[in-house]
Amino acid sequence: MRASDAPLGVFDSGLGGLTVVRALREALPNERIVYLGDTARVPYGTKGPATIVKYALACAQHLATREVKALVVACNTVSAVAPERLRIELDVPVLGVVEPGARAAVAATTTGRIGVLATAGTIASGAYARAVGQLSTRAEVIGQAAPLLVPLAEEGWVDGDVPRLVVQTYVEPLARANVDVVLLGCTHYPLLRPTIEAEVRARIGAHARVVDSALATAADVRSFLGSRGLERRSAMTGPPVQVLVTDVPRGFRDAASRFLGEDVGDVEQVDL
């Protein structure tokens, strides 16, 4: 097999990373994708750094055995906490979601005040503040941990009073801090985007913008593959997305299809 014919590997703690797969499918319709969701150990964002690194390495090493040509870490918590460890331990190029997300936020802000909604682990890492600081000297990050948005997205509670009130609680401190951009710093959050956008408009104002890292990440992956001559050239055979999970809970297919935006097809369970 030519290197360019190899699939892209994508992983996340659970199903959230399928929102990145959805963006990759649009940006790179010819690529095959192997997605690994660590559904047996989701969520990562509430866990400590050593545990996050351990789980991320297990996922990445499993995808390396599937001969992927590049590894997309579609998990903000892992991208924030463990990117260097993954780059050191693996023989495969590693692309994360933090830098693309930071770039999208810097491009969108007028005032330079960027709010980031993310897991407790991502916020505590300070990764977004560092990434934004490398792109702009005048932009500033105001981080807000939003841990309850992960279970809401996984359970499919994405609109109605409960999600609205939870989102309100997390957006309020960003409104007080006068941000003009709210970055969705967790791949689970795009499922709640309509509710988040409504609260951002109501509490911050019509000028405020919500951005996520999925589109920017897909653009990054496309330009990386182009620069290395790794874009797939041969015709695709078989399904374009192969989904691996570490646990198949009840209601999995519905949940996964909500994140991916299309039916997930057959899934394979792997033991890490």
Added chain:
Amino acid sequence: MRASDAPLGVFDSGLGGLTVVRALREALPNERIVYLGDTARVPYGTKGPATIVKYALACAQHLATREVKALVVACNTVSAVAPERLRIELDVPVLGVVEPGARAAVAATTTGRIGVLATAGTIASGAYARAVGQLSTRAEVIGQAAPLLVPLAEEGWVDGDVPRLVVQTYVEPLARANVDVVLLGCTHYPLLRPTIEAEVRARIGAHARVVDSALATAADVRSFLGSRGLERRSAMTGPPVQVLVTDVPRGFRDAASRFLGEDVGDVEQVDL
């Protein structure tokens, strides 16, 4: 060491089982307790049965190496899904929370209609319906999965509008089913008890009662130890509760102390 001097082993997916430890401390003030919270892999209740069995065995086998005289499975999901596997694999007596909880519910009901709030895994197992069926031919279980109560309890969101609305959503079908008892079928839920009781009163009526399995479980453990002559007789040295966890996330000590009702002291991290 005499067998009676050995500690009790107690485990749960996360911190919820500390509500059972709290009840054990009151019922058996002379006993030493080793508690293991599998905080690296919490929650169990959203996962599939094979994954739950695998994690439960790892926890139980670790506690067996600590020479416990009995093992209390302070996790409804494990008690519901894996009790026989644990009894087969381990050389130590295993006590669960499902039978005591069912007994408390049967004792409390007048109409025989028992509502159970629990994780998706516990409800799907049908364990409470079976346990109630063995105690009473006229009682009936109406199960309601309440998955969002675990993250709410872990995050400490136990009162206010969000918990109230979430609890309302889960209590409403039980009210329509005319239950007169609501059993808290997950060790995380007692932290939300005031909110649950208020909603049960408002939606079902002042006659309705909320029961949990912690007190009944502690009574079970006491009578088990008494019947085997395993009650501790010598004076206690050192701290009465030793807490082991598989991950130490941020804010762990506050959360653990909320569940235990006293400071957790030093914790030891173990790798399963």
